[in-house]
Amino acid sequence: MPRPTKRSALRTLAKPRLAALVEQFAIDISPRSAGAKLVDALARARKLSFAELLHELSRDELKQICRAHDLDDSGRSKDPIIARILAGAEPPSASVPAQIEPAPAPAPRPSAKAPPMPTPTPPPAAVAEAPREFKSFSEIAGFIWSVADLLRGDFKAHEYGQVILPFTVLRRLDLILAPTREAVWKADTQYADKPEAIRERMLLRASGNVGFYNRSLFDFDRLTAAGPYGDNFINYVNGFSKNVREILEQFRFTEQLERLDKNDLLLLVAQKFAGVNLHPDQVSNAAMGSIFEELIRKFAEQSNETAGEHFTPREVIRFMVELLFIEDEQQLGTPQLIRTLYDPACGTGGMLSVAEEHLLARNPEAQLRVYGQELNPESYAICRADMLIKGDDAEHIKLGNSFSDDGHKDLRVDYLLSNPPFGVDWSKAADVVKAEHETLGARGRFGPGLPRKNDGSLLFLLHMLSKMKTPEQGGSRLAIVFNGSPLFTGAAESGESEIRRYLLENDLLEVIVALPDQMFFNTGINTYIWVVTNRKPAARRGKVQLINGVKYFQKMRKSLGDKRKELSPQHIEQLTGLFKAFEDGPDVKIFANEDFGFHRITVERPLQLDFQASPERLARLEGERTWISLASSKKKDKAAARAEIASGKAVQAQILAALGGLDGQQLFLDRRSFVAAVKAQAKLHGLVIAPALMKAILSALSEHNDAAELCRDKKGEIEADSNLRDYENVPLTDDIDDYMAREVLPHVPDAWVDRSKTKVGYEIPFTRHFYEYVPPRALGVIEAEILALEDEIRGMLGEVLS
Numbered sequence: 001m002p003r004p005t006k007r008s009a010l011r012t013l014a015k016p017r018l019a020a021l022v023e024q025f026a027i028d029i030s031p032r033s034a035g036a037k038l039v040d041a042l043a044r045a046r047k048l049s050f051a052e053l054l055h056e057l058s059r060d061e062l063k064q065i066c067r068a069h070d071l072d073d074s075g076r077s078k079d080p081i082i083a084r085i086l087a088g089a090e091p092p093s094a095s096v097p098a099q100i101e102p103a104p105a106p107a108p109r110p111s112a113k114a115p116p117m118p119t120p121t122p123p124p125a126a127v128a129e130a131p132r133e134f135k136s137f138s139e140i141a142g143f144i145w146s147v148a149d150l151l152r153g154d155f156k157a158h159e160y161g162q163v164i165l166p167f168t169v170l171r172r173l174d175l176i177l178a179p180t181r182e183a184v185w186k187a188d189t190q191y192a193d194k195p196e197a198i199r200e201r202m203l204l205r206a207s208g209n210v211g212f213y214n215r216s217l218f219d220f221d222r223l224t225a226a227g228p229y230g231d232n233f234i235n236y237v238n239g240f241s242k243n244v245r246e247i248l249e250q251f252r253f254t255e256q257l258e259r260l261d262k263n264d265l266l267l268l269v270a271q272k273f274a275g276v277n278l279h280p281d282q283v284s285n286a287a288m289g290s291i292f293e294e295l296i297r298k299f300a301e302q303s304n305e306t307a308g309e310h311f312t313p314r315e316v317i318r319f320m321v322e323l324l325f326i327e328d329e330q331q332l333g334t335p336q337l338i339r340t341l342y343d344p345a346c347g348t349g350g351m352l353s354v355a356e357e358h359l360l361a362r363n364p365e366a367q368l369r370v371y372g373q374e375l376n377p378e379s380y381a382i383c384r385a386d387m388l389i390k391g392d393d394a395e396h397i398k399l400g401n402s403f404s405d406d407g408h409k410d411l412r413v414d415y416l417l418s419n420p421p422f423g424v425d426w427s428k429a430a431d432v433v434k435a436e437h438e439t440l441g442a443r444g445r446f447g448p449g450l451p452r453k454n455d456g457s458l459l460f461l462l463h464m465l466s467k468m469k470t471p472e473q474g475g476s477r478l479a480i481v482f483n484g485s486p487l488f489t490g491a492a493e494s495g496e497s498e499i500r501r502y503l504l505e506n507d508l509l510e511v512i513v514a515l516p517d518q519m520f521f522n523t524g525i526n527t528y529i530w531v532v533t534n535r536k537p538a539a540r541r542g543k544v545q546l547i548n549g550v551k552y553f554q555k556m557r558k559s560l561g562d563k564r565k566e567l568s569p570q571h572i573e574q575l576t577g578l579f580k581a582f583e584d585g586p587d588v589k590i591f592a593n594e595d596f597g598f599h600r601i602t603v604e605r606p607l608q609l610d611f612q613a614s615p616e617r618l619a620r621l622e623g624e625r626t627w628i629s630l631a632s633s634k635k636k637d638k639a640a641a642r643a644e645i646a647s648g649k650a651v652q653a654q655i656l657a658a659l660g661g662l663d664g665q666q667l668f669l670d671r672r673s674f675v676a677a678v679k680a681q682a683k684l685h686g687l688v689i690a691p692a693l694m695k696a697i698l699s700a701l702s703e704h705n706d707a708a709e710l711c712r713d714k715k716g717e718i719e720a721d722s723n724l725r726d727y728e729n730v731p732l733t734d735d736i737d738d739y740m741a742r743e744v745l746p747h748v749p750d751a752w753v754d755r756s757k758t759k760v761g762y763e764i765p766f767t768r769h770f771y772e773y774v775p776p777r778a779l780g781v782i783e784a785e786i787l788a789l790e791d792e793i794r795g796m797l798g799e800v801l802s
Contacts (some may be wrong), residue, residue: 005042083208087179161299166251230261250381340413346372349383402430426456449498460487475535548656597732604720611674619701
C-alpha cells in the first residue's frame with residue numbers, strides 16, 4: 001500500500017467536497033471541472049499544504065483516507081488521526097534548509113544567566129544503531145537508571161534525577177516530533193515574517209497539532225553526530241515551543257547541560273538515551289508513568305529522602321477509579337460525554353492518566369478533562385509533559401502548594417482522586433490556612449477544623465471537598481488514600497475529630513476499604529481508601545460501609561522497594577463486588593453514621609482529705625512551688641536579691657514554727673477544722689497566711705481518705721478530686737444517664753458527670769470491628785515445645801563436649 005500524499009488523500013474525496021475546497025482556498029480552476037482536474041489543481045496548489053488540507057477535513061473524511069492507505073483509523077478526535085497520516089506520508093522532496101535562525105531562548109531564572117544561542121550548521125544524522133528491545137517497563141527503567149553509572153563521581157547521588165528525568169522527557173518528545181520535523185523546518189522558513197501568533201499556529205499545525213514543536217535543525221541523531229555538543233544541545237532545547245521550554249526549566253536543564261558538557265559527559269548521556277525508543281507507540285502513557293515513578297523512587301532511595309511521598313501503584317489506582325465510577329456506569333456510557341476530574345497532589349499524573357484511560361475504555365467517545373496541582377517542580381514537569389503528549393490541556397496542571405496557592409480556586413469537578421503524602425507537615429502554609437479558617441469559616445475550605453501541623457492528610461480532604469459540585473449541580477464523588485491516622489487521631493472536638501464529624505453528620509462518607517500492607521513502593525504501612533460523595537444512592541444514605549481488604553492480594557515475583565504485594569484483576573473484581581453487594585459479612589460491616597460518634601464525658605468523684613502536721617507531711621512543703629518561690633528572687637541586683645531571699649526564709653521559718661504548734665499526731669477529717677487550726681496558730685505567731693500559701697500547705701499536709709468529710713467550695717458545692725477524675729466515651733446512640741447507671745455507678749456509687757465538660761467526638765475504629773480473637777495455645781503444647789528445645793540444646797552441647 002503506497003504512503004499517503006496530498007494527491008492520494010484528495011482522491012478519496014467526493015467531487016462536491018473537492019469543489020468546496022477549491023472555492024475555500026481560491027484555487028484557479030472552475031469548481032465545475034471534472035473531479036480528476038480538481039484533484040490535480042488542489043494537489044499542485046502551494047497555498048494549501050498537506051497538513052492544512054487534513055485539518056480542513058472532517059473526522060470521517062480523515063478515517064476514509066486512513067482506510068484507503070491501510071492505516072489505523074481509530075480515534076475520537078482529529079489530531080491523532082492527522083498525526084498518523086502525516087507519520088505515514090512520503091517525506092517532502094525539499095531538502096532540509098542549511099540554516100535557520102536560532103529559536104528564542106527561554107526566559108532565564110532570576111539567578112541564572114541567559115543561555116548562549118549559537119547559530120549552528122547541523123551535521124548530517126549519524127547512522128544510529130537500532131534502539132534496544134525491552135520486555136517490560138522495569139527493564140526500560142533499569143536501562144535509563146544505568147545512566148547514573150556515567151554520572152557517578154561528577155554528580156552527587158541526589159543530583160542524578162536532575163539529569164536523567166529531563167533527558168527521558170526530551171527523548172520521548174524528540175521521537176514524537178520526528179515524522180513532522182521537516183514540515184516544521186519548512187513552516188518556520190515560510191512564515192518567518194508573519195506575526196508571532198500566526199507563526200506559532202502554523203508551526204503547531206506543521207507538527208501535526210501534537211501541541212508542541214521544535215524548530216531547531218537538531219534531533220538526537222544529529223546531536224550525537226558531531227560537536228560542539230554543548231552549544232548544539234542548547235540550540236536544540238531553545239528550539240522547542242514555549243510550553244516545552246517551561247517544562248525543562250523546572251529541571252534547571254540548561255545548567256545541567258553546561259555541567260555535563262564541562263565534564264565531557266554530554267555526548268555519552270545523549271548516546272545512551274538515543275539507544276532507547278520511548279515513542280508512545282512503543283511505550284504507552286501508562287507504562288511511561290510507571291517508568292518515571294520507578295526512576296523517582298530510585299532517586300529517593302539514593303538521596304535518603306524521608307517517607308511521605310508514596311507513588312500509587314497502578315493496580316491501586318485502577319481499583320480507586322472503579323470505586324469512583326462504579327455508581328455512574330450507565331451515565332458514563334452516554335455518547336459525547338464530558339466529565340471533569342481533579343487531583344490536588346497529582347505527582348507525575350499517574351492517577352489522572354489511569355482515570356482517563358479507564359473512562360475511554362468504557363466509552364471511546366467520552367472526554368475526561370483532567371486538572372491537577374503539584375508541589376514538586378520535577379514531578380510537575382513530568383505531569384505537564386505527559387499531558388502534552390496525550391493531547392490534554394497542560395495548562396490544567398498547576399505548580400505550587402494546593403493549600404496556600406490554590407491554582408484552581410473556582411474549579412468544581414465531577415470526580416476527585418488523590419494520594420496525598422502521608423504525615424507531611426503543613427507548617428509552611430499554616431498562616432494562609434489558619435487565616436482562611438478563622439476569617440471565612442464554613443464559607444472557606446477549612447471551616448470544619450484544622451488537624452495537627454505534623455499531618456496534613458485531612459487538609460487535602462477538606463481542600464478536595466471544596467472542589468465538589470453541589471447536589472443541585474449533579475454532585476461529585478471523591479476517592480483518596482490515607483494511612484491509619486485519619487481514622488482515629490485526635491481527641492473529641494480536636495481538629496481531626498471535627499473533620500470526621502463534618503463528613504459523617506453531612507452524610508458524605510460512603511465507604512472505607514482497608515488495603516493489604518506492603519502495597520506501596522516507599523512504605524509498608526497499612527493504607528485505606530476513603531470514598532466521599534454528596535450524591536449517595538438512596539440505599540446508602542445515612543450509612544457507612546467498611547470493607548476489610550487486607551487478605552485480597554498476591555505476592556509479587558520481585559519486590560519493588562517496599563512493595564511486595566499487589567492486587568490482581570480478580571482481587572479488584574472481588575472487592576468491587578463486596579462494595580456493590582452492600583451486605584454485612586466476614587469482610588464487610590455496615591454502620592449508621594452516628595455509630596462512629598460518642599460523648600466524651602468527665603466522671604468526677606468527691607474530694608475527701610485528711611490533714612496532719614506530722615514531720616513527714618511537713619517535709620513535703622519543700623516540694624511545693626509556692627513554698628519554693630517564697631524564698632527566691634528575680635531581682636537583678638545581687639544585694640537586693642539576697643535580702644529578698646533572706647526575708648522569705650524568715651517567713652518560712654515562722655510558718656513552720658506555727659505549724660509546729662499543732663499536734664503532729666492529730667488527724668483532721670474535716671478541712672474547715674484544719675484550716676481554722678492553722679489560722680489560729682498563725683495568729684499566735686503574728687502571721688497572716690496568703691491564700692496561695694494556704695493552698696500549698698493544704699496540698700502538702702493532706703492525703704485522700706474515704707472516711708473524711710466531703711470537701712466543699714464557698715457555695716457549698718462538693719469539690720471534685722482531680723486525682724480520681726476519669727473519662728468515658730459514651731456512644732451517641734446511648735443515653736449518658738443510662739450508661740452511668742449501667743457501667744459506672746455499680747463500681748463507684750459516689751461518681752457523677754460534669755456536664756459542662758462533655759464533648760462530642762467521632763472516630764472510626766476500623767481494626768476493632770474486624771478483630772478476630774485467636775485463643776492462646778494450650779499450656780501443655782507450649783511446655784512440650786520447651787522440653788523439646790531443651791533436649792535439642794543438651795544434644796548439641798553433648799556433641800561439643802564429647
